Amino acid sequence: MKVDVLLGLQWGDEGKGKIVDVLSPSYDIIARFQGGPNAGHTLIFNGKKTVLHLIPSGIFRENTINVIGEGVVLDPVIFKEEVHNIEKQGLNLKKNLYIAEKTNLILPTHRILDAADEQDLGISKIGSTGKGIGPAYSDKTSRNALRVGDILLPDFVDKYRILKEKHLKRLRIYKFDFDIREYEEKWFDGIELIKEFKIINGPKFFNDALAQGKKILAEGAQGTLLDINSGTYPFVTSSTVTTAGVCTGLGISPHNIGEVFGIFKAYTTRVGSGPFPTELFDETGKKIQEIGSEYGATTGRPRRCGWLDMVALKYAIQINGVTQLIMTKPDVLQGFDAIKVSEKYQTPLGIIDYFPYELNDKISPVLKTLSSWKTDLKAAKTRSEFPLEFSNYIRYIEDGTGIPVKLVSTGPDREQTIAL
Numbered sequence: 001m002k003v004d005v006l007l008g009l010q011w012g013d014e015g016k017g018k019i020v021d022v023l024s025p026s027y028d029i030i031a032r033f034q035g036g037p038n039a040g041h042t043l044i045f046n047g048k049k050t051v052l053h054l055i056p057s058g059i060f061r062e063n064t065i066n067v068i069g070e071g072v073v074l075d076p077v078i079f080k081e082e083v084h085n086i087e088k089q090g091l092n093l094k095k096n097l098y099i100a101e102k103t104n105l106i107l108p109t110h111r112i113l114d115a116a117d118e119q120d121l122g123i124s125k126i127g128s129t130g131k132g133i134g135p136a137y138s139d140k141t142s143r144n145a146l147r148v149g150d151i152l153l154p155d156f157v158d159k160y161r162i163l164k165e166k167h168l169k170r171l172r173i174y175k176f177d178f179d180i181r182e183y184e185e186k187w188f189d190g191i192e193l194i195k196e197f198k199i200i201n202g203p204k205f206f207n208d209a210l211a212q213g214k215k216i217l218a219e220g221a222q223g224t225l226l227d228i229n230s231g232t233y234p235f236v237t238s239s240t241v242t243t244a245g246v247c248t249g250l251g252i253s254p255h256n257i258g259e260v261f262g263i264f265k266a267y268t269t270r271v272g273s274g275p276f277p278t279e280l281f282d283e284t285g286k287k288i289q290e291i292g293s294e295y296g297a298t299t300g301r302p303r304r305c306g307w308l309d310m311v312a313l314k315y316a317i318q319i320n321g322v323t324q325l326i327m328t329k330p331d332v333l334q335g336f337d338a339i340k341v342s343e344k345y346q347t348p349l350g351i352i353d354y355f356p357y358e359l360n361d362k363i364s365p366v367l368k369t370l371s372s373w374k375t376d377l378k379a380a381k382t383r384s385e386f387p388l389e390f391s392n393y394i395r396y397i398e399d400g401t402g403i404p405v406k407l408v409s410t411g412p413d414r415e416q417t418i419a420l
Contacts, residue, residue, distance in 0.1 A: 071249020
């Protein structure tokens with residue numbers, strides 16, 4: 001068996017949570033491989049909305065094991081809140097939620113460092129969610145981090161205090177007031193809760209599962225254009241969002257990667273700072289934002305909206321090795337007089353059709369106009385019921401990328417999903 005991968009091809013918020021929930025009955029194991037509580041994966045079914053930040057989106061499927069992989073950074077406070085919110089719905093998470101022992105912990109002081117760094121950047125801030133993600137990954141790469149496996153050691157509290165003091169020394173250079181005592185108390189409560197879950201050796205677990213013929217789906221967070229290596233640096237997240245991150249985030253070989261499902265919106269959105277060539281600043285952009293309810297699931301911040309960027313989409317497909325495309329939210333575009341897509345970029349040196357070293361305000365999109373559709377896509381149950389204009393839009397994307405669109409989400413509920 002192989003590990004299939006599901007990840008975002010834009011700047012996040014593509015609808016990964018819903019699609020994982022839809023696909024999870026076909027898998028034995030769902031595993032988050034990177035990111036942390038900066039993720040916001042929204043699931044809607046039976047008239048109820050749930051937003052997941054750390055827990056994989058297959059958690060509501062009774063026969064599916066869900067794993068927080070070692071590429072994730074975990075905040076015990078948010079983890080505890082999330083567990084309690086889900087358990088209120090009658091689920092026993094200790095039955096099917098595992099945590100890899102090498103998963104790094106986000107400390108209370110990581111959150112303070114995140115806020116202090118962002119304040120210090122001023123107008124140059126990168127748009128951090130303030131969840132401590134960057135400082136936690138920084139400690140990982142500088143070999144200072146605490147991991148879930150450490151909480152089982154007798155000297156864990158000493159290790160915590162040593163790292164906390166390092167952070168406090170750093171914070172003394174900032175003019176930043178803070179008090180972590182209340183959060184720290186909740187943090188240690190969260191640590192005690194984590195001990196009640198099954199803590200596993202990630203690489204052994206996943207490779208044994210593959211040897212036993214288990215089907216595994218790796219669930220990504222954020223989006224390819226936020227990848228620390230391949231994204232619009234420095235306006236990126238702090239982890240490897242791409243398919244490559246599955247190997248390091250779960251502890252598997254590249255040979256064990258199977259299908260790669262790439263999710264994209266029928267248009268493009270972005271939260272926070274950073275370049276966005278197809279961004280719309282007019283009434284059309286506002287209309288997309290309102291119809292699409294484009295507000296961050298984690299931060300509540302309004303998402304910037306723009307047309308589909310085919311240059312960026314093809315780039316994301318290429319570096320991830322995408323084998324199947326999944327489109328979300330085309331229903332938002334119905335009723336527009338026309339829709340547009342960016343096929344190339346206009347730069348100071350001429351027109352290019354590839355993703356450049358850096359996106360900036362000197363780069364503008366070269367737009368192509370396509371026909372919109374007036375029919376309510378939410379009413380469609382099969383592909384044959386799609387209006388011609390929408391079928392043409394799908395075909396345009398397939399022809400332009402060379403990858404088939406296999407699934408279309410026509411609304412937020414898990415039932416509003418059409419296999420092509």
